Amino acid sequence: MSYTFTLDGKVIPFVDGQTIIQAASAAGVFIPHLCYHPEFKPHGSCKLCTVKVNGRHTASCTMRAAPGMVVESETEEINAERRALTQMLFVEGNHFCPSCEKSGNCQLQATAYHLGMMSAHYDHFFPNRAVDASHPEALLDFNRCILCSLCVRASRDVDGKNVFGLSGRGIKTHLIVNAKSGRLADTDFTLADKAAQVCPVGVILKKRQGFAVPIGERKYDKAPISQTAETTEGR
Amino acid sequence: MHAEAVAGVVDRVINRYRRDPTCMLQILREVQEACDWIPPEAIDRMQAMLGVPRTKIEGVAGFYSFIYTEPRGKYRVLFSDNITDRMQGNRALMERLCNNLWVERGKVSEDGLVSVGKTACTGLCDQGPGMLVNNYAIGGLSLERIDEIAELIRNKVPLADWPAAYFKIEDNIRRADILLNADFKPGEALLAARARAPSDGLNASNMRSWREGLPSGIGGPGATLDEIKRSGLRGRGGAGFTTGLKWEACRNAQLKAGHQRVVVCNADEGEPGTFKDRVLLSKCPDLVFEGMTVAAYAIGATRGFVYLRGEYRYLLDHLNAVLANRRRQNLLGKDICGLPGADFDIEIHVGAGAYVCGEESALIESLEGKRGTPRNRPPFPVTNGYLDQPTIVNNVETFAAAALIALNGGEWYAGIGTKQSAGTKIISVSGDCERPGIYEYPFGVSIRQVLEDCGATDTQAVQVSGPSGICVAEDEFDRIIGFEDIPTAGAFTIFNKSRDMFEVARNYVHFFQHESCGFCTPCRVGTSLLKNLMDKLHYGSGSPYDFAEIEKLNQLLQSMSHCGLGHTACNPVLDTIAKFRPAYDKRMMQQDFTPAFDLDRELSSARQMTGRDDAGAHLATEHGGQS
Ligand SMILES: Cc1cc2nc3c(=O)[nH]c(=O)nc-3n(C[C@H](O)[C@H](O)[C@H](O)COP(=O)(O)O)c2cc1C
Ligand code: SF4
Numbered sequence: 001m002s003y004t005f006t007l008d009g010k011v012i013p014f015v016d017g018q019t020i021i022q023a024a025s026a027a028g029v030f031i032p033h034l035c036y037h038p039e040f041k042p043h044g045s046c047k048l049c050t051v052k053v054n055g056r057h058t059a060s061c062t063m064r065a066a067p068g069m070v071v072e073s074e075t076e077e078i079n080a081e082r083r084a085l086t087q088m089l090f091v092e093g094n095h096f097c098p099s100c101e102k103s104g105n106c107q108l109q110a111t112a113y114h115l116g117m118m119s120a121h122y123d124h125f126f127p128n129r130a131v132d133a134s135h136p137e138a139l140l141d142f143n144r145c146i147l148c149s150l151c152v153r154a155s156r157d158v159d160g161k162n163v164f165g166l167s168g169r170g171i172k173t174h175l176i177v178n179a180k181s182g183r184l185a186d187t188d189f190t191l192a193d194k195a196a197q198v199c200p201v202g203v204i205l206k207k208r209q210g211f212a213v214p215i216g217e218r219k220y221d222k223a224p225i226s227q228t229a230e231t232t233e234g235r
Numbered sequence: 236m237h238a239e240a241v242a243g244v245v246d247r248v249i250n251r252y253r254r255d256p257t258c259m260l261q262i263l264r265e266v267q268e269a270c271d272w273i274p275p276e277a278i279d280r281m282q283a284m285l286g287v288p289r290t291k292i293e294g295v296a297g298f299y300s301f302i303y304t305e306p307r308g309k310y311r312v313l314f315s316d317n318i319t320d321r322m323q324g325n326r327a328l329m330e331r332l333c334n335n336l337w338v339e340r341g342k343v344s345e346d347g348l349v350s351v352g353k354t355a356c357t358g359l360c361d362q363g364p365g366m367l368v369n370n371y372a373i374g375g376l377s378l379e380r381i382d383e384i385a386e387l388i389r390n391k392v393p394l395a396d397w398p399a400a401y402f403k404i405e406d407n408i409r410r411a412d413i414l415l416n417a418d419f420k421p422g423e424a425l426l427a428a429r430a431r432a433p434s435d436g437l438n439a440s441n442m443r444s445w446r447e448g449l450p451s452g453i454g455g456p457g458a459t460l461d462e463i464k465r466s467g468l469r470g471r472g473g474a475g476f477t478t479g480l481k482w483e484a485c486r487n488a489q490l491k492a493g494h495q496r497v498v499v500c501n502a503d504e505g506e507p508g509t510f511k512d513r514v515l516l517s518k519c520p521d522l523v524f525e526g527m528t529v530a531a532y533a534i535g536a537t538r539g540f541v542y543l544r545g546e547y548r549y550l551l552d553h554l555n556a557v558l559a560n561r562r563r564q565n566l567l568g569k570d571i572c573g574l575p576g577a578d579f580d581i582e583i584h585v586g587a588g589a590y591v592c593g594e595e596s597a598l599i600e601s602l603e604g605k606r607g608t609p610r611n612r613p614p615f616p617v618t619n620g621y622l623d624q625p626t627i628v629n630n631v632e633t634f635a636a637a638a639l640i641a642l643n644g645g646e647w648y649a650g651i652g653t654k655q656s657a658g659t660k661i662i663s664v665s666g667d668c669e670r671p672g673i674y675e676y677p678f679g680v681s682i683r684q685v686l687e688d689c690g691a692t693d694t695q696a697v698q699v700s701g702p703s704g705i706c707v708a709e710d711e712f713d714r715i716i717g718f719e720d721i722p723t724a725g726a727f728t729i730f731n732k733s734r735d736m737f738e739v740a741r742n743y744v745h746f747f748q749h750e751s752c753g754f755c756t757p758c759r760v761g762t763s764l765l766k767n768l769m770d771k772l773h774y775g776s777g778s779p780y781d782f783a784e785i786e787k788l789n790q791l792l793q794s795m796s797h798c799g800l801g802h803t804a805c806n807p808v809l810d811t812i813a814k815f816r817p818a819y820d821k822r823m824m825q826q827d828f829t830p831a832f833d834l835d836r837e838l839s840s841a842r843q844m845t846g847r848d849d850a851g852a853h854l855a856t857e858h859g860g861q862s
């Protein structure tokens with residue numbers, strides 16, 4: 001069966017089982033998101049995709065669409081809250097965009113631009129996170145991890161490998177890899193893995209590829225994240 | 236411990252848990268009880284025997300405060316650090332123990348013998364300050380007792396040989412009503428439920444589902460559910476959801492092939508200042524288990540769990556003995572009370588230091604042996620709970636009340652309390668009063684009455700329902716406990732006029748920051764930002780700007796967070812700002828913004844390293860003038 005709901009006044013069709021964000025993107029409407037990826041089970045952790053449904057806040061990536069819903073998304077109030085969330089992610093990790101290989105291809109950065117984030121606003125936490133350069137093909141720079149779990153889901157559900165996982169709790173939550181040594185080199189990770197493709201920020205990086213495409217000519221340099229068709233592709 | 240010995244321990248524990256990966260947290264906990272920590276070889280062995288990836292085991296181990304993947308000493312001492320413990324002087328005691336044992340707070344002693352740290356409220360507020368040693372609770376700490384404990388540790392006396400008096404936890408029941416006074420014999424409630432024949436009280440629409448649950452087609456379940464509905468019982472875990480509706484929804488949920496219905500008793504009791512479930516479990520475990528069995532009978536469940544918080548580990552062996560006894564009396568097991576098809580048993584799972592696991596969907600994740608992260612809802616546990624099966628989660632006190640309702644009928648129960656809040660409520664009273672302990676009242680009792688009964692004088696404020704509840708000031712003491720006014724899970728923490736309400740709020744903010752599960756951005760980062768702001772005020776660098784920031788964070792936490800923890804994390808701060816503003820004003824040396832960075836404070840580690848603390852080692856910091 002197909003039904004409709006409204007999103008910022010626009011009529012959005014959907015079919016049974018679709019979430020709000022799925023229906024919206026099928027209709028060409030962009031809702032900011034970081035932990036959602038159309039190919040994976042929704043997670044609902046970053047909360048960037050939060051919208052108001054009949055006046056109540058809810059994550060649009062996990063909320064099933066229902067007939068007649070009245071959804072607000074692009075309002076100043078909600079965008080201000082989303083902006084605060086991106087600022088939180090920026091201060092939680094160490095994001096030095098000008099020197100980052102992912103710059104211009106990074107969803108966090110592009111989303112911050114989309115939301116008009118002008119400064120980090122909060123005091124930086126400057127966490128101490130060591131880089132793992134042990135693997136011959138890939139590099140893990142934990143400084144930029146936003147704990148979206150996409151690599152975890154990709155490795156588990158697509159690659160069948162469980163290379164990645166989250167450990168710790170609260171602000172100490174962190175990414176781990178499947179090796180007693182804790183090093184990527186000692187896992188069965190390869191660049192052919194789906195998990196190698198999905199990181200929305202610059203944690204999982206291909207080695208010896210540095211700046212192959214110059215900054216200024218990269219994905220989100222050409223068109224803002226709201227207009228790139230596969231906004232969740234990552235690279 | 237040698238790798239082989241470790242493997243032996245792991246094998247024994249895993250086999251006892253039927254090699255079931257859903258018991259991962261229980262396995263980790265028991266391996267740790269034998270090995271003192273979780274060595275990497277133990278994870279190797281678990282990985283092989285359970286067939287789960289290492290990331291999963293390390294992810295679970297890393298989530299819980301009481302599971303250690305690094306050595307923490309043979310004796311692991313954790314001081315309870317709730318605000319009431321602080322008021323009772325826990326800080327000085329902790330320092331004394333550290334000095335006695337020559338160990339730094341939060342670190343392991345050089346010989347690997349002992350570690351000393353702090354933990355959230357251990358549920359001993361009426362007999363604090365409290366501590367846990369290898370997860371066994373000790374209350375009533377004093378300087379003298381601390382010195383004795385240091386001696387025992389230094390002499391490596393096994394915990395089992397420590398004076399039994401240390402581990403004696405009092406019930407401190409000061410006022411009892413229908414629950415705590417119940418003259419109850421095991422089995423009575425079940426027999427009463429069975430006797431309540433279906434003759435006319437049962438409506439046909441319910442027939443299908445209870446038949447589904449209890450294939451032999453007994454009439455009692457529907458009638459029992461009707462009594463629960465008639466009683467007006469609402470959940471005692473804080474949110475106050477109508478119990479009858481929850482049970483009915485679970486009973487009506489479709490069962491998939493191979494699935495069964497599940498009853499879960501939430502004994503996580505993590506809310507600082509709450510300890511009534513501890514007393515219920517210690518004083519009347521049969522009443523609680525019987526309530527669970529009544530629930531199982533009403534909804535057609537066959538499997539039950541008690542999720543017992545790690546801090547109450549000391550109750551485990553006793554509770555298991557009570558369960559064994561009930562099995563012997565045919566009050567658990569197959570064909571309970573001779574009812575064909577009435578099959579139900581209860582297993583106890585013990586938590587490991589994570590407040591968020593009290594949230595029902597996080598609790599279910601934890602029961603399944605995972606990280607305690609709250610699930611996305613819908614679907615709700617009543618349809619898709621434990622291992623995707625229809626599940627009810629209720630508080631300990633809710634089950635105790637349900638047993639009495641099954642025994643005496645819904646009407647009897649509805650006649651107690653107020654219109655919207657039937658029955659009694661058990662309140663855990665602590666803080667500044669003469670008689671801290673457990674008070675059971677019919678709903679509708681005023682704050683003032685409780686204060687009078689417990690001998691509180693010169694009271695400035697009461698924090699009702701713990702940090703996620705509300706802080707009431709003197710002009711509100713005529714308000715009542717009940718769903719129509721102040722609902723509560725049970726905590727009642729009293730502060731007299733000598734207390735600094737800012738420090739109370741700051742303690743609670745530290746609690747939330749520590750207990751955030753870390754899943755969602757607003758709570759994970761927001762509670763940390765909030766903690767930093769409160770610390771900034773504490774250090775005297777606060778300004779009106781910081782107030783505005785706190786209010787903004789509150790908004791964000793409330794609207795964007797994934798679960799109740801994030802939604803309520805700002806409550807204590809906002810309440811105290813609104814009601815005890817002078818406590819904040821006192822800290823605002825500046826009218827304009829001041830950065831949190833304080834050069835002199837940053838030099839403290841350098842001072843410690845060089846062993847200098849004279850005037851020359853300090854910078855005279857100038858406040859203000861930085862706008
Ligand atoms: C962060 C958080 C912690 C909670 N802790 C507990 C708890 O320790 N015990 C409890 O019974 N309910 C707790 N709850 C409420 C439960 O999620 C749930 O509502 C309750 O167990 C339902 O039982 P009831 O209907 O009998 O009250 C907590 C909720 C949240 C959001
Ligand atoms: S490494 Fe990347 S994909 Fe994985 S959790 Fe971190 S940010 Fe997400």
Ligand code: SF4
Binds near residue numbers: 591753758796797
């Ligand atoms: S609100 Fe806090 S505790 Fe709840 S899911 Fe989010 S991070 Fe976890």
Ligand code: FES
Binds near residue numbers: 034044045047061062
């Ligand atoms: S995209 Fe929906 S919560 Fe992250």
